[in-house]
Amino acid sequence: MPHTHPTHHYQLPHFEGDILQITDLHFSYPDGHAALHGIQLCLAQGEKVALVGPNGAGKSTLMLHLNGILGDSGAVTVAGLPLNPKTLPQIRAAVGLVFQNPDDQLFSPTVFEDVAFGPLHMGLPEAEIHIRVDAALESVRMSAYRERLSHHLSVGEKKRIAIATVLAMNPRLLVLDEPSAGLDPRARRTLIHLLRDLPITMLVSTHDLALAKELFPRMIIMDEGRIVADGPTLELLQDQGLLEAHGLEKP
Amino acid sequence: MHADAFDRYYHAESPLHRLDPRVKVFLTVAFILSNALLSDGVWAAFGLAWLLILFANRFSGLGVEFSFKRSFIALPFALAAVSAIFIPAGQPLAEWTIGPIQLVPTDFGLMRFASILLRSWLSVQAGILLVAVTQFPDMIHAFEHLRVPAILTTIIAFLYRYLFVLTDEVMRLLRARESRSAALPGLKSGGSLFWRARVAGNMAGQLFLRSYERSDRIYNAMLARGYQGQMRTLRSHTMTRRDWLILSLGLFALIFLQLLARL
Amino acid sequence: MLFSPAPLHIPDGFLSLIISLFFWVITVVAVGMAISKTNKTLGEKQVPLMGIMAAFIFAAQMLNFPVAGGTSGHFLGGTLAAIVLGPWAAILVVTAVVGLQGLLFQDGGLLVMGANIFNMGILTALIGFGLYRSVINANKTTRLIVAGLGAWLATMAAALLASLQLWLSGTSQLQVVIPAMLGVHALIGIGEALVTVAALAFIMQARPDLLDAKAVVEKGGRGWIYGGVLISILTVLLSPFASGDPDGLERVAETMGFLDRGLSASYQILPDYTVPFLGETALSTIVAGMVGALVLLGILVLIGGLLKRRAS
Numbered sequence A: 001m002p003h004t005h006p007t008h009h010y011q012l013p014h015f016e017g018d019i020l021q022i023t024d025l026h027f028s029y030p031d032g033h034a035a036l037h038g039i040q041l042c043l044a045q046g047e048k049v050a051l052v053g054p055n056g057a058g059k060s061t062l063m064l065h066l067n068g069i070l071g072d073s074g075a076v077t078v079a080g081l082p083l084n085p086k087t088l089p090q091i092r093a094a095v096g097l098v099f100q101n102p103d104d105q106l107f108s109p110t111v112f113e114d115v116a117f118g119p120l121h122m123g124l125p126e127a128e129i130h131i132r133v134d135a136a137l138e139s140v141r142m143s144a145y146r147e148r149l150s151h152h153l154s155v156g157e158k159k160r161i162a163i164a165t166v167l168a169m170n171p172r173l174l175v176l177d178e179p180s181a182g183l184d185p186r187a188r189r190t191l192i193h194l195l196r197d198l199p200i201t202m203l204v205s206t207h208d209l210a211l212a213k214e215l216f217p218r219m220i221i222m223d224e225g226r227i228v229a230d231g232p233t234l235e236l237l238q239d240q241g242l243l244e245a246h247g248l249e250k251p
Numbered sequence B: 001m002h003a004d005a006f007d008r009y010y011h012a013e014s015p016l017h018r019l020d021p022r023v024k025v026f027l028t029v030a031f032i033l034s035n036a037l038l039s040d041g042v043w044a045a046f047g048l049a050w051l052l053i054l055f056a057n058r059f060s061g062l063g064v065e066f067s068f069k070r071s072f073i074a075l076p077f078a079l080a081a082v083s084a085i086f087i088p089a090g091q092p093l094a095e096w097t098i099g100p101i102q103l104v105p106t107d108f109g110l111m112r113f114a115s116i117l118l119r120s121w122l123s124v125q126a127g128i129l130l131v132a133v134t135q136f137p138d139m140i141h142a143f144e145h146l147r148v149p150a151i152l153t154t155i156i157a158f159l160y161r162y163l164f165v166l167t168d169e170v171m172r173l174l175r176a177r178e179s180r181s182a183a184l185p186g187l188k189s190g191g192s193l194f195w196r197a198r199v200a201g202n203m204a205g206q207l208f209l210r211s212y213e214r215s216d217r218i219y220n221a222m223l224a225r226g227y228q229g230q231m232r233t234l235r236s237h238t239m240t241r242r243d244w245l246i247l248s249l250g251l252f253a254l255i256f257l258q259l260l261a262r263l
Numbered sequence C: 001m002l003f004s005p006a007p008l009h010i011p012d013g014f015l016s017l018i019i020s021l022f023f024w025v026i027t028v029v030a031v032g033m034a035i036s037k038t039n040k041t042l043g044e045k046q047v048p049l050m051g052i053m054a055a056f057i058f059a060a061q062m063l064n065f066p067v068a069g070g071t072s073g074h075f076l077g078g079t080l081a082a083i084v085l086g087p088w089a090a091i092l093v094v095t096a097v098v099g100l101q102g103l104l105f106q107d108g109g110l111l112v113m114g115a116n117i118f119n120m121g122i123l124t125a126l127i128g129f130g131l132y133r134s135v136i137n138a139n140k141t142t143r144l145i146v147a148g149l150g151a152w153l154a155t156m157a158a159a160l161l162a163s164l165q166l167w168l169s170g171t172s173q174l175q176v177v178i179p180a181m182l183g184v185h186a187l188i189g190i191g192e193a194l195v196t197v198a199a200l201a202f203i204m205q206a207r208p209d210l211l212d213a214k215a216v217v218e219k220g221g222r223g224w225i226y227g228g229v230l231i232s233i234l235t236v237l238l239s240p241f242a243s244g245d246p247d248g249l250e251r252v253a254e255t256m257g258f259l260d261r262g263l264s265a266s267y268q269i270l271p272d273y274t275v276p277f278l279g280e281t282a283l284s285t286i287v288a289g290m291v292g293a294l295v296l297l298g299i300l301v302l303i304g305g306l307l308k309r310r311a312s
């Protein structure tokens, strides 16, 4: 079968160094609730990092900052570009953010339309969009689902399509919010294989420490809006006291 | 309950399924318009219209009787037309006296009543067939192509997508209410009417807020994928020679039908 | 049953071509205005919001509550939408709901969809929002009572107009359809009012920001108050007259030239208003209907303009 690969004309210029830099990020919700306090974080290209912490730690809030949906403080730099209104479209194309609930992520009637949404709104030509959609579905092994209706999919299928919706934008950094929540063991296993095989920098929030241990060499622990630990996953998982202090359980 | 309960599409490999959705929508509307243009009592034309429906059924691969079997949904509404039978015009057919009321069905009234029902019944069948052979998202594309404003088609696309999600939520709410409102034998369950309406109202309010907040999250998901306030769509359908041919054939048939009715 | 076809969703075939087209014209103009208003005044966030709200209305219509003897009340949701989202957005939302119900479920016809949208969307937005807007600075209880009243009246107005449409189409006789429709909807309206009030109270408590005076005023000008109050008064005056003295209404219609007594071509309610050079064809009837609709619209726009000038 002839195979077409996505062209690379529509990407950020080549870049060396940390793909993501966050310096001293603070954030309060409009109702006054302070959710983030002085977050410092760097991600090198190719790294796969787990973000863990108890409910309400601020993981989702932090992720919403990575492509400018929340906050405008200038604390975030993606691939060398400081996040501001001018760089926003580029940064949104570079950071693929997948939300916790796939029903919020998949808002179009059909799988094809949903996966095409990102490339379409990036302004790509139609032929390129089709190539991207096919490649993205292929990489989550869902090519057969191209014409399916979103509401017919199972939870596991929805999660994979949700990942495809951002892969179609050829992101530099993939940010997943609790991808394994609500999956049965087999769907979880499929997801693990999928994430392992994707050659992209990743930041993944999860309550599933076994998954973190298996997939992510580096782990960041958050609690009450602060990063309380950041280091090799295997080491942090040995620190019983640390885990207990932040409501985590050794897998 | 599963969302499939709302699906009206029946898959089959048929010429009708393959037809461009614009043609299907256009011909359906034209057919319904044509029914409305038929005067009362032109039975031959009504019969021909029914033949057209049978013909379309035949080409849908779903069976000749497909739309017929599902066509009785509008029947309850026929009640609204019953009074037409007694329009005081034409020849009286009988005289019924029920208590103080005297009813006189007339031949004119009866013809009018039958014509209204026929028009409605034929039109409903066209609609049933349309949704059975067209995936709803394709129908939305058809409306985009037919220049329905993008904001409306987008709202309908969201409606279609989230209909399934939200009705599931309603089902959960109703189930929760059910499981907590069992009455002991011999006791009347469930408080006053006001109280029951308030429970329903609270459920509606809760559903409203959940939906409202969900729309925030969806908006975020759209922003994250490059949405800048302008919905874009791919125009994915192109009319083939066959589509044009069937469109013209369909329109010819309808024009012929109208001429026949005016002979 | 997943949803019961409400008696307000008129199917194809029950309204004459003229009535159908007449209301399509008005509805298209109103929806067009709603589109341009929502484009201008509401942010881009509103597109997903209106879509989800349409799904909310659709789903909420499944919320039933036992009334008596096996029957149950259903929630219609139009008034709630008009109050919380504002009248323009509510018109679009109800248009989408009626459109989908008609297209996907044949719950209401296509050719008569203009009338259905007008009855259930535009009238409801006028009455529901207009009345609520008029007491926006009153205390919470008053606002809730008026919202409930608006919900009831909106249901009644829709039923009344649907009856009149059926009558003018030569489908139903006035002395039957008016009492039947109004009777049924007086009850349905009570359920609608109760649920609307309870839902609003719930929202006021949980998200007062959505319903504070400023948020509501921003969504629709004073014109809505005049329109809403006017239509409400019309409904209140016309309903008893129409059901108590249908012959009277028929006489009025006749003297005004609205009703073709012969009914031989019953889809022509304006037999004397055909366009001369087109002759007595269906086409000329259609054109006459459109002209009639445009004239009425012109008058409405003029009145609206005058009211606006007086207000400012």
Ligand SMILES: Nc1ncnc2c1ncn2[C@@H]1O[C@H](COP(=O)(O)OP(=O)(O)OP(=O)(O)O)[C@@H](O)[C@H]1O
Pocket: A029, A030, A031, A033, A034, A035, A053, A054, A055, A056, A057, A058, A059, A060, A061, A062
């Ligand atoms: N829209 C909002 N408005 C106000 N406060 C919010 C909002 N969203 C989240 N919060 C608060 O911010 C804090 C961080 O929430 P966040 O969703 O980021 O946590 P999380 O780490 O993702 O939790 P979980 O593991 O449960 O997903 C919580 O205390 C939460 O209550």
Ligand SMILES: [Mg+2]
Pocket: A059, A060, A061, A100, A177
């Ligand atoms: Mg979270």
